[in-house]
Structure formats: C-alpha cells, structure tokens
Amino acid sequence: MRHVYVNGDYLPETEARVSIFDRGFLFADGVYEVTLVLDGRLVDFSGHMARLRRSLGELDMPFSLAEEKLLEIHRELIERNQISEGLVYLQVTRGVADRDFNFPLKSTPNTVVLFTQKKSIVDSPLAARGQHVVTFDDLRWRRCDIKTVQLLYPSMAKMQAKAQGADDAWLVKDGFITEGSSSNAYIVTTDGTVVTRDLSTDILQGITREAVLLCAGSLQLRVEERPFTVEESENAAEAFSTSASGLVSPVVSINDKPIGAGKPGSITAHLRQLYLERKRASAI
Ligand code: PLP
Numbered sequence: 001m002r003h004v005y006v007n008g009d010y011l012p013e014t015e016a017r018v019s020i021f022d023r024g025f026l027f028a029d030g031v032y033e034v035t036l037v038l039d040g041r042l043v044d045f046s047g048h049m050a051r052l053r054r055s056l057g058e059l060d061m062p063f064s065l066a067e068e069k070l071l072e073i074h075r076e077l078i079e080r081n082q083i084s085e086g087l088v089y090l091q092v093t094r095g096v097a098d099r100d101f102n103f104p105l106k107s108t109p110n111t112v113v114l115f116t117q118k119k120s121i122v123d124s125p126l127a128a129r130g131q132h133v134v135t136f137d138d139l140r141w142r143r144c145d146i147k148t149v150q151l152l153y154p155s156m157a158k159m160q161a162k163a164q165g166a167d168d169a170w171l172v173k174d175g176f177i178t179e180g181s182s183s184n185a186y187i188v189t190t191d192g193t194v195v196t197r198d199l200s201t202d203i204l205q206g207i208t209r210e211a212v213l214l215c216a217g218s219l220q221l222r223v224e225e226r227p228f229t230v231e232e233s234e235n236a237a238e239a240f241s242t243s244a245s246g247l248v249s250p251v252v253s254i255n256d257k258p259i260g261a262g263k264p265g266s267i268t269a270h271l272r273q274l275y276l277e278r279k280r281a282s283a284i
Helices: 023-027 045-058 067-080 125-129 152-163 207-218 230-234 266-282
Strands: 003-006 009-012 030-038 086-093 111-118 131-137 168-173 176-180 184-188 194-196 223-225 238-243 247-254
Touching: 003 067, 009 067, 023 086, 030 045, 030 266, 045 067, 045 086, 045 207, 067 086, 067 111, 125 247, 131 152, 131 238, 152 168, 176 230, 194 207, 207 223, 207 238, 207 247, 207 266, 230 247, 238 266, 247 266
Parallel strands: 131 168, 131 247, 194 223
Antiparallel strands: 003 009, 003 111, 030 086, 086 111, 168 176, 176 184, 184 194, 184 238, 238 247
C-alpha cells in the first residue's frame, strides 16, 4: 500500500487523517507543488521549493520546514513507494482553526501533506498523438501566480473541454491566451519563433516553462514572451504546453482547427527531447 506523509508521520494512505476544520478544506487556504520524478530522482527540486516559498509569502502564511527536511521527505516517499517515474505532491495549509474569515494566530501549525503518484510520464500516448484543446474564458481569480489549491475553475474548464471531445482547456483573457488548465501555453509561429505569455499575476510561473525557454535558447530559437491571441494560435505552425506532469506536450488543434499539419511539430519534439535529456542529467 502507498505510504504518505502527514505532519511528521509516514502512514499507509488509509490511515492518514486531516481535520475537517483544516483551512485548506474550508477556505482552500493552502498552496502546493508537484515535482516530477525521473529515474527515481527529483527534477528541479530547488525551483519548486523556491516557488513554494514565494506562494507562502504572497499569502502571508508562516511555514518553518527547511528545504533539506522537505528534500528528505520527498526522497523517503520515493523510496518507500518505489517511484521510478511519477510525481510527488506537496501541500501546505494554514492549519486547523475554528471557521473564521480572520486568519488564525501565526503560531497555528501548518498542515503538511505529501504523497506520490506512480505514472508513466515520458511514454505518454497523449504526447505521441498531440492534444486537442478548446478555449474558455479565464474566470479564475486574479492571482494566478500563486499556486493555491483553489482549482475548481480549471477543473471545470477541463471537464467542459472533455465534454466537447477535446483533451484540455486553454484559458482566454481579453482575447489573449493566458495558459492551460494546468500548464503553460505556447505557440510556434510560421517563422519559427516560440511565443508564450510573459510572467505576471495572470499565469503561474511554470518551473518547466523556465527550463524549456532555456532549451529554446540553446536550440537558437527566437523566443518572445508576450500575450498572443486565439487567432494567432489557430494560425500557428505548432503549439504545445508545458508542466511537470506533461513535460513538453504537443497541441495539434485549437477549437477544432488543426495547427500546422495537424500533427505534433518538430520544434516541439526537439524541445521535449532536450528538456528530458537535461532533466535526466540534473535530477537529484
Ligand atoms: N500553469 C498552471 C495553471 C498550472 O497548474 C501548472 C502546473 O500545475 C503550470 C502552469 C505548469 O507549472 P510547472 O511547469 O511548474 O508544473
């Protein structure tokens, strides 16, 4: 049985408990990270922990576990659950308190939960065939740069995309794509430029995004970080998304319009390959 971590203990998943008064449960008052595991090792661990600290800071949420301790917990779970390929999920909430819109005392202990997900990530059928995406109004709150567990709207958008026969939703604000339901969004223009929205409170600062833009630079590709429209996406040569769980994942249609040849593009394939090579080499 899978073992999980809850507030200092490693437990079989059926024995793990969190209070019904947890602020994560009552107010979505929690943040999370999902770290990729390749060959039993963690990809971009320090980047994920830096983003976690940033999310906590933006929400004024105290948290005292040191990065070395968090690394030890991640590794312990990978070991106990024999994860060669998959993900480690980490969630930190403001802890347990009587239900009140006021934050509890700063001394309230956080709830800290980690679990693993065994998953075939590199050999993904979706990456081989390419994703079909449809666009939806971005109705999320205006601090999408904070990785909170408040994920109802992206989850709804994904379900609506599926109901339309697509694989995922790309979200649109004022005519411009912000990002995917749980990924960053990119197009490759017909002149070979990789375009992705610039960082702001409108999108999550993807850890994979940062690495993939470095890969694009190494491949001598021109990169533009700027908003792009739905129409530009529909007329692009290629499109793709990035995330820890999807790596670099081709998009082959938007709103039922094929992108380029309607097949995964070659620039996308090169980026995926270089990203994987680099991350296999640098995982810890
Ligand atoms: N954007 C959103 C809204 C996400 O939920 C995610 C990942 O979950 C990403 C982007 C990609 O971030 P990362 O590359 O750090 O996984």
